Amino acid sequence: MMSDHVDFAVMNDLLDGSLEPERRAVALHHVDTCEACAGTWTALRDVHELSRSLPTALREPEGLWEDIRDSIERSRTVTPRVPSRLLAAAAVVLIALTSGVTAWLMRTTDSPRSVAVRPAANAAEVLPAAFIAAEQGYAADVAELRALFESARPSLTPETVRVVEQSLATIDGAIVEARRALLADPGNVELVGLIGATYRQKIELLRRAAELPHSL
Amino acid sequence: MRRNIPVALIIACAAPLTAQSPSSQPIDRGWAVAPTASIRFSGSVGRLRIIGWDRDSLAVVGTVPVGARFEAGIASSPRAGERPASAKMYLEAADDAVASTATLEFRVPRRSRVWVKSGTADVELRDFEGGADLNVIGGRVVVVGSPRELQVGAMDADVDVKGSPNWLRVKTATGTITVRGGSTDAALATVSGGIRLEGAGGALERARFETVSGPISVNDIVLARSADVVIDSHSGAVNLVVPPGTDFEIAATSVVGSIENRFDARRPLAGREGRGAELNISRGSGGARITIGTFKGTITLTAP
Numbered sequence: 403m404m405s406d407h408v409d410f411a412v413m414n415d416l417l418d419g420s421l422e423p424e425r426r427a428v429a430l431h432h433v434d435t436c437e438a439c440a441g442t443w444t445a446l447r448d449v450h451e452l453s454r455s456l457p458t459a460l461r462e463p464e465g466l467w468e469d470i471r472d473s474i475e476r477s478r479t480v481t482p483r484v485p486s487r488l489l490a491a492a493a494v495v496l497i498a499l500t501s502g503v504t505a506w507l508m509r510t511t512d513s514p515r516s517v518a519v520r521p522a523a524n525a526a527e528v529l530p531a532a533f534i535a536a537e538q539g540y541a542a543d544v545a546e547l548r549a550l551f552e553s554a555r556p557s558l559t560p561e562t563v564r565v566v567e568q569s570l571a572t573i574d575g576a577i578v579e580a581r582r583a584l585l586a587d588p589g590n591v592e593l594v595g596l597i598g599a600t601y602r603q604k605i606e607l608l609r610r611a612a613e614l615p616h617s618l
Numbered sequence: 619m620r621r622n623i624p625v626a627l628i629i630a631c632a633a634p635l636t637a638q639s640p641s642s643q644p645i646d647r648g649w650a651v652a653p654t655a656s657i658r659f660s661g662s663v664g665r666l667r668i669i670g671w672d673r674d675s676l677a678v679v680g681t682v683p684v685g686a687r688f689e690a691g692i693a694s695s696p697r698a699g700e701r702p703a704s705a706k707m708y709l710e711a712a713d714d715a716v717a718s719t720a721t722l723e724f725r726v727p728r729r730s731r732v733w734v735k736s737g738t739a740d741v742e743l744r745d746f747e748g749g750a751d752l753n754v755i756g757g758r759v760v761v762v763g764s765p766r767e768l769q770v771g772a773m774d775a776d777v778d779v780k781g782s783p784n785w786l787r788v789k790t791a792t793g794t795i796t797v798r799g800g801s802t803d804a805a806l807a808t809v810s811g812g813i814r815l816e817g818a819g820g821a822l823e824r825a826r827f828e829t830v831s832g833p834i835s836v837n838d839i840v841l842a843r844s845a846d847v848v849i850d851s852h853s854g855a856v857n858l859v860v861p862p863g864t865d866f867e868i869a870a871t872s873v874v875g876s877i878e879n880r881f882d883a884r885r886p887l888a889g890r891e892g893r894g895a896e897l898n899i900s901r902g903s904g905g906a907r908i909t910i911g912t913f914k915g916t917i918t919l920t921a922p
Contacts, residue, residue: 559714559737562755565774569791569809576830576852580913583873590890592871596913599828599850603809607791610771614755 408432408439540601547608566611573604642681649692651676652701653727660735661709662717670728670746680722686711782820808832829854845906852913862922865902875914881921
């Protein structure tokens with residue numbers, strides 16, 4: 403007889419391997435023998451396995467699992483009367499939906515969330531989704547600041563414009579070079595960090611260049 | 619004839635004082651301000667010296683070209699008996715070429731806040747302990763002393779800091795940054811300009827050095843026990859003279875470049891997919907941490 407069902411959060415810890423050995427054994431025994439929990443456990447495990455098999459570029463954003471768990475915890479606080487099994491089911495649906503969208507994205511070669519070098523979506527040639535999102539953010543900032551710089555250009559000396567343009571070319575060259583390397587090695591965290599730093603340099607340079615006319 | 623000699627001498631001696639008069643006009647003004655007053659200056663100027671002093675006043679001397687307009691606004695304090703807390707000055711000239719002949723010297727309360735924006739100018743700040751924010755396009759910025767906070771923004775100006783500001787931020791595009799001293803919290807960034815930190819025994823606690831293609835060299839520094847130093851470059855070479863004393867961990871990675879370890883016998887390992895290089899070395903129980911990352915710049919670690 404099962405008096406205490408396994409909590410959804412505990413199931414997640416069980417999947418992540420972060421449960422202490424004693425609690426792990428008890429939880430595993432429970433999900434093996436409790437019909438009510440077994441369904442949730444199997445669905446959760448399947449979704450987890452599915453997500454792990456996805457290519458890097460389309461894997462869920464960093465921290466998604468934790469966010470889902472936090473969301474569930476918050477829901478519990480707000481609506482304590484909702485049965486935990488319903489919450490667990492809702493979470494499974496949410497995860498399945500996320501994975502479904504991800505799987506769909508994986509099949510869609512012209513997806514805005516991924517940048518493939520060639521349309522034949524070779525996973526190794528796709529940039530990480532989190533990187534793409536960050537890059538889009540940088541691109542928006544760059545476009546905005548570039549427009550400001552262009553409007554400021556007439557009031558700058560040719561020498562100043564030359565320094566700014568030369569520096570932007572140096573930065574762009576570095577981004578292109580590092581980005582190409584990232585396409586060949588999408589899991590390289592060091593590269594992602596370096597490209598991010600270079601983008602921030604570009605934004606900072608454009609910001610200062612756009613502000614120059616106001617300085618005098 | 620004898621009577622003519624003294625007259626000739628007087629004329630000769632007076633000449634240097636009056637030689638500037640045809641094309642320039644003298645400035646000599648002063649105001650009482652609070653010891654922590656905010657003092658702002660904007661305008662094109664050839665040379666600007668800012669010197670901290672132990673008086674609660676602001677003094678401006680120098681020469682500006684004829685036709686240029688120097689203006690100053692001193693905000694009166696809302697409380698009776700208190701000295702003004704802010705001063706705003708600007709110099710306006712027909713064009714930069716004319717303005718470049720202007721030379722100004724400010725004497726400011728040592729712990730005040732100073733803000734400067736100029737074009738191509740030689741700016742010098744010394745004997746100052748307050749907060750300074752200096753922005754130029756070209757020229758040169760020299761800071762001698764240890765302001766509590768120092769921020770310098772430039773395009774192609776070289777920036778030279780001789781001192782240990784608590785909080786230090788310097789950004790240039792093509793200009794070289796040289797710091798002779800330490801800092802509790804430093805961030806130095808260039809695009810193609812070099813970054814040189816000659817620690818002169820100064821301590822570093824939290825620091826970030828970034829370039830895209832400029833070289834970075836760091837030597838003669840003392841690391842605080844829990845120091846965190848990050849050095850990033852795309853293609854610039856990084857030279858670190860490993861600091862003596864403190865326990866540390868160094869993690870160096872070059873994505874496609876190389877690492878030369880002249881500090882000890884450890885050999886760098888090949889990086890991901892056999893490209894580039896990685897090296898982790900430590901002394902004692904760690905504590906201070908130095909992280910170096912380049913895309914293709916060579917990283918060199920040297921013994922002190």
